Amino acid sequence: MRTPIDRATWRTLLGYARPQRLTILFGGALVLLSGLAAAAQPLAAKALVDRLGSGDGITGLLALLVGLALAGAAIAMVGDYLLERAAESVVLVARKRLTRRLLSLRVPAVQRTEPGDLLSRFTGDTTLLREVCTHALVALVTGSVTTVVMVVMMGVMDLVLLGITLAVLLVVGLLALAGMPMIEKASHAAQSAVGETGARLERVLGAFRTVKAAGAETREIAAIERGADNAWRAGVRSAWWESLVHGSNGLAVQASFLAVLGIGGARVATGAISLSTLVAFLLFLFYLHEPIGQLLHAGSRLQIGLAAVRRLSEVDQMEAEPLGTGDNEVAGEGGARLTFVDVRFRYGPDRPEVLRGVSVDVPASGMTAFVGPSGAGKSTLFALIERFYELSAGRILLDGCDLADWDLAALRAGIGYVEQDAPLLSGSLRENLVYGRPEATDEEIRDVVAQTRLDALVERLPDGLDTAVGHRGTFLSGGERQRVALARALLSRPRLLLLDEITSQLDAANEMAIRDVVTTAAKTMTVLVVAHRLSTVTQADRIVVLDNGTVRAAGTHDELVRSDPMYADFAATQLLTGEHAR
Numbered sequence: 369m370r371t372p373i374d375r376a377t378w379r380t381l382l383g384y385a386r387p388q389r390l391t392i393l394f395g396g397a398l399v400l401l402s403g404l405a406a407a408a409q410p411l412a413a414k415a416l417v418d419r420l421g422s423g424d425g426i427t428g429l430l431a432l433l434v435g436l437a438l439a440g441a442a443i444a445m446v447g448d449y450l451l452e453r454a455a456e457s458v459v460l461v462a463r464k465r466l467t468r469r470l471l472s473l474r475v476p477a478v479q480r481t482e483p484g485d486l487l488s489r490f491t492g493d494t495t496l497l498r499e500v501c502t503h504a505l506v507a508l509v510t511g512s513v514t515t516v517v518m519v520v521m522m523g524v525m526d527l528v529l530l531g532i533t534l535a536v537l538l539v540v541g542l543l544a545l546a547g548m549p550m551i552e553k554a555s556h557a558a559q560s561a562v563g564e565t566g567a568r569l570e571r572v573l574g575a576f577r578t579v580k581a582a583g584a585e586t587r588e589i590a591a592i593e594r595g596a597d598n599a600w601r602a603g604v605r606s607a608w609w610e611s612l613v614h615g616s617n618g619l620a621v622q623a624s625f626l627a628v629l630g631i632g633g634a635r636v637a638t639g640a641i642s643l644s645t646l647v648a649f650l651l652f653l654f655y656l657h658e659p660i661g662q663l664l665h666a667g668s669r670l671q672i673g674l675a676a677v678r679r680l681s682e683v684d685q686m687e688a689e690p691l692g693t694g695d696n697e698v699a700g701e702g703g704a705r706l707t708f709v710d711v712r713f714r715y716g717p718d719r720p721e722v723l724r725g726v727s728v729d730v731p732a733s734g735m736t737a738f739v740g741p742s743g744a745g746k747s748t749l750f751a752l753i754e755r756f757y758e759l760s761a762g763r764i765l766l767d768g769c770d771l772a773d774w775d776l777a778a779l780r781a782g783i784g785y786v787e788q789d790a791p792l793l794s795g796s797l798r799e800n801l802v803y804g805r806p807e808a809t810d811e812e813i814r815d816v817v818a819q820t821r822l823d824a825l826v827e828r829l830p831d832g833l834d835t836a837v838g839h840r841g842t843f844l845s846g847g848e849r850q851r852v853a854l855a856r857a858l859l860s861r862p863r864l865l866l867l868d869e870i871t872s873q874l875d876a877a878n879e880m881a882i883r884d885v886v887t888t889a890a891k892t893m894t895v896l897v898v899a900h901r902l903s904t905v906t907q908a909d910r911i912v913v914l915d916n917g918t919v920r921a922a923g924t925h926d927e928l929v930r931s932d933p934m935y936a937d938f939a940a941t942q943l944l945t946g947e948h949a950r
């Protein structure tokens with residue numbers, strides 16, 4: 369829903385323009401000066417006509433007229449350049465600000481939005497600021513000043529003719545007043561329709577294979593075209609109102625020209641005014657067309673631009689966290705002890721409680737596994753260790769210190785996190801491997817590639833480590849992605865390694881190899897594993913069984929098979945009970 373343009377929006381708009389105020393002021397002053405030079409031309413023309421009538425020499429005046437025209441054009445050119453430059457700087461600052469803001473948003477804030485919508489704010493809305501922060505603001509000022517100056521001069525020449533002119537111009541004013549809100553409304557609808565179409569397109573491109581497999585292309589094309597049609601209709605409506613408002617300016621000038629010509633001619637005939645006054649007045653009328661046009665254009669641009677400012681300000685309202693320093697300082701050495709004290713958590717006030725009083729002690733070294741039915745809250749525990757979400761109640765302590773008291777960047781630098789679906793970033797395999805530690809040496813990369821059994825893959829790839837992996841790593845298999853994600857986490861030398869379902873897509877041979885890598889890692893760091901396949905976790909030093917947000921049991925595999933029916937059931941289903949487990 370549209371919110372009214374309030375003072376805060378104006379303040380924000382001026383805030384974007386403020387760093388460029390000197391350039392805007394100077395550029396604006398030059399544009400104003402060129403407008404005034406144009407305004408002085410009719411006076412020079414009047415004097416020229418007077419001289420012609422009296423038979424005096426006109427060379428000086430002619431030179432002045434030519435000088436005014438040339439100087440006006442040159443000044444306008446420099447002023448325009450300065451304003452364009454300031455406009456580019458405004459966009460640059462807005463984009464940098466938005467980038468920092470977007471990257472510092474908290475995970476839940478981003479999850480609540482459409483990525484396509486955030487993207488359109490970066491590409492579309494910042495661009496709309498371009499005109500509004502500089503040209504539109506300046507045009508409002510210069511247009512008003514020039515109009516007032518011209519009207520005063522016309523008044524000085526002849527009040528009757530000015531009265532006629534103003535009467536006609538009043539019609540333009542009323543039309544503009546009626547049309548502006550329509551322009552704003554229509555362009556807002558067009559922007560929204562474009563945003564919705566973009567979001568729909570992003571949805572399709574993000575799940576392209578699913579769309580193809582479901583044979584949903586025609587349906588999606590129809591939906592996207594419907595959105596595009598809506599944008600077109602709103603755009604045409606906006607264009608109609610803009611042409612009407614802007615066109616009325618030309619019409620009014622023409623109408624007042626004819627009226628002034630008729631009535632002015634009569635006044636010249638009666639000797640009320642001189643011919644030169646009439647010529648100058650008519651010239652003023654024509655020049656008046658420009659500042660009024662400027663005012664109308666600026667008014668409609670401001671409406672569109674302020675909507676963009678509102679959309680950018682909405683990102684400022686979203687929850688953010690401090691950005692990391694980037695120096696990747698590892699929080700201490702060796703493994704880290706982790707203690708969950710009566711942890712409670714829900715994803716939102718209207719969501720059910722996902723963790724309902726979890727208390728677990730994870731020793732500083734070795735492997736601790738979390739198992740339990742789907743939806744029990746295992747991945748949520750990892751997300752809380754990364755501090756993606758705030759606890760609803762309880763505490764998580766790292767080395768005895770509340771997670772909330774750790775510097776966020778240092779905390780995350782000490783954690784290696786392999787997410788459930790092991791997403792990779794588009795770019796090369798090497799970029800993905802060193803993402804957590806860009807300074808990793810070739811030798812370290814080679815080691816970790818061998819450990820995670822990626823060496824055969826690297827040999828097969830056309831450009832080895834420098835081969836592109838595609839959007840979210842789609843050029844690789846699911847199992848390869850999981851191993852790349854593990855290699856990335858190991859290469860960042862964390863104190864705490866969180867592995868969420870990293871063997872789900874591996875064949876038996878690779879699973880065994882990865883199990884050995886993880887067991888070795890657990891000697892030097894704290895390893896937390898979530899797995900549905902119990903074969904991955906039977907060797908864990910400790911297994912925690914989660915069920916419906918609570919800790920149901922904890923112990924070694926053998927202890928749990930004996931003591932916990934649910935775990936024993938899991939193990940039996942997976943043919944792992946007793947000696948089968950080994």
Ligand SMILES: Nc1ncnc2c1ncn2[C@@H]1O[C@H](COP(=O)(O)OP(=O)(O)OP(=O)(O)O)[C@@H](O)[C@H]1O
Nearest residue numbers: 479715719722741742743744745746747748749788
């Ligand atoms: N971002 C989210 N917003 C709202 N609810 C969520 C979110 N992520 C998970 N949930 C809900 O929280 C509950 C626990 O999810 P979680 O992913 O922690 O379970 P899990 O034990 O890891 O399950 P699985 O074994 O299937 O991965 C589920 O009911 C899930 O629907």
